[in-house]
Amino acid sequence: MVGVVNDVKLPETLAFRLGTVGAVVADRFAERIAAHDLKPKHAGLLTALSAGEVASQQDLAARLGVAPSLVVALADHLEGLGAIERVRDPRDRRRQVLTLTGHGRELLQACGEAARSLDEEITAGLSAAQRKALQAALGVLAAEAGRR
Amino acid sequence: MVGVVNDVKLPETLAFRLGTVGAVVADRFAERIAAHDLKPKHAGLLTALSAGEVASQQDLAARLGVAPSLVVALADHLEGLGAIERVRDPRDRRRQVLTLTGHGRELLQACGEAARSLDEEITAGLSAAQRKALQAALGVLAAEAGRR
DNA sequence: TATTGTTATACTCTATAACTATA
């Protein structure tokens, strides 16, 4: 091994692989939810609404890590689909409180099913043990990523 | 458990997590290589050059899954940095053969080191076994993603 | 004066289409 430089192979790093695999998976997810007239960011907004108690558009912007003006556009679209409702907070009329409608919950469920079937395709080449390990490790990373 | 709908939780799917984690990691990688005046796509092009025998711009476009016109822009930039050289193929003067220069190899190495140090931060919250499992599983997924 | 949501604007990324030169 003498003479072999201690070089790092970029394509073998987790960072590079997570980035490339993530982009491919995100594209495929986007294709599947496009039939519902949704894009990944819409699914993210619906998810945040269903999960947390946060509901003002500013809160959502912070939670999703996007500009407040983008939340306006996302919410406009979701409202047009009947997936969410905007209600002025009576105690502070500057705030818009967003809530999921029944249809919004249905759409979120459809996104979940699209993701689940995609999961099956993705993990087709992995052993059961690998799937479990991947699920666990990504759970940790996703929690960290959400905290930023 | 009676009464609990069999709902899929989107944020717990691999597809959703890979997409969100991948985006965060890609952003952080981009921040680190920006000091070298590179973006992730440049690193991808350098990687493809260093790995394969393919070298024409059309080949690269197919390999990276981007439009040929984008390869022009990426190659222009890399050539300006002195990272690659363009040489006309004498047997078919329409083709440009791209080759890595010594500086290009240095830059690729720097990207690899940036990714490696990012890997350490990313996996700080994982056990050694989880790291290994994640590495193996992502290796499979990256190979699949690259084949599309 | 500060904050929420909105609108107007601009910037980045990338693709499509038109064009040039070679074949």
Added chain:
DNA sequence: TATAGTTATAGAGTATAACAATA
């Protein structure tokens, strides 16, 4: 006529900044 590369143009996505209503 077909192909490699280039240039011109356009679209998607998103941020920044200016603005209106409310606090």
